[in-house]
Amino acid sequence: MRALLVVNPAATTTSVRTREVLTHALASELKLEVAATEYRGHARELARRAAEQGSVEAVIALGGDGTVNEVVNGLLEHGPDPDRLPRLAVVPGGSTNVFARALGMPNDVVEATGALLDALRTGSERLIGLGHAAGPADSRDAEVPARWFTFCAGLGFDAGVVGRVEAQRARGKRSTHALYVRQTLRQFLGDPQRSRGTITVERPGEEPVTGLVMTIVCNTNPWTYLGNRPVYPVPGTSFDSALDVMGLTSLSPAALTRYGTQLLRSTPERGVHGRHALSLHDVPRFTLRCAQPLPFQLDGDHLGVRTAVTFSGVARALRVIV
Structure with a gap:
């Protein structure tokens, strides 16, 4: 099998030596081309070119969830076509690696490489659904490109946390779970919208749900990890169903304590619940709309x-080696 290995040299948990060893291991089973990313968006360009040229049967992403997202968007530049497009494979190299772990891959890069080699030898693969986000026709936002996502999206509070973390990383901070916890607290203290929700969920044929202060859109479970602890906002979320939505109408100190505790104790069968919580399961299409611009991730x-994003769950969009 011909394959392209897209390597993020800035991946958090891999060294040059580790990348050399796993590259050699993959080359023993594949006719392997290796390309290192040089700038943000480069992984997408590499994957798009491979898909358009039909030069490989698989594209392997070595990096974190951001690298995987870029590769997926490159592969699906012209839409999903799992019988024609290269298969996706992932070797986790980031700090959290939600997508790889949701697929059942080991979080250790060496163990994950071994699991990938086993899957290649046995021909093990699966078709997964993906999420798609685009600006609705009546959006007040400047025109922005549509984009695919693999495991989650957010409008409001959690996206604000992501933005704060990225700002800290740009200043040289390492991406750690402690960094996310600190930035979550700072977002809570500095978010002027947490006491009055302005987000509305609009679904075809349904009454709008209004007054949300934060929304999380999930394509699979878990939503994220805190260390090795998985977090499940909505029970039953899966690559084999459409999208799920968790929203909150309050982020008061009491609500943050209550729902934060529920997230920490969540299981695949029990997520966030209560008077201020919204849970929607297996929703194929909906729009999140807000009164003023909010952070988006x-x-x-x-x-x-x-100010508005339309989401769609697209079934059987991509073939993954796993």
């Missing part, structure tokens, strides 16, 4: 601010 990548 996809797969942990901060994308600025938006």
Whole structure:
């Protein structure tokens, strides 16, 4: 099999030596081309070129969730076509690696490489659904490109946390779970919208749900990890169903304590629940709309601010080696 290995040399948990060893291991089973990313968006360009040229049967992303997201968007530049497009494979190299772990991959880069080699030898793969986000036709936002996501999106509070973390990383801070916790507290103290929700969920044929202060859109479970602890906002979320939505109408100190505790104790069967909590399961299409621009993120990548985003769950969009 011909394959392209897209390597993020800035991946948090891999060294040059580790990348050399796993590259050699993959080359023993594949006709392997290796390309290192040089700037943000480069992984997308590499994957797009590979898909358009039909030069490989698989594209392997070595990096964190941001690298994986870029590769997925490159592969699906012209839309999903799993029978024609290269397969996706992932070797986790980031700090959290939600997508790889949701697929059942080990979080250790060496163990994950071994698991990938086993999957290649046995031909193990699966079709997964993806999320798609685009600006609705009546949006007040400047025109922004549509984008695919693999495991989560957010409008409001959690996206603000992601933006704060990215700002800290740009100053040289390492991406750690402690950094996320600190920035969550700072976002809580500095968010003027947490006491009056302005986000509305609009679904075809349904009454709008109004007054949300934060929204999380999930394509699979878990939503994220705190260390090795998985976090499940909505039970039953899966790559095999459409999208799920968790929203809160209050982020008072009492509500933050209550729902934060629920997230920490969540399981695949029990997520966030209560008077101020909204849970929607298996929703194929909906729009999040807000009264003023709010932070927006996809797969942990901060994308600025938006006043409206339309989401779609696309079944069987991509073939993954796993």
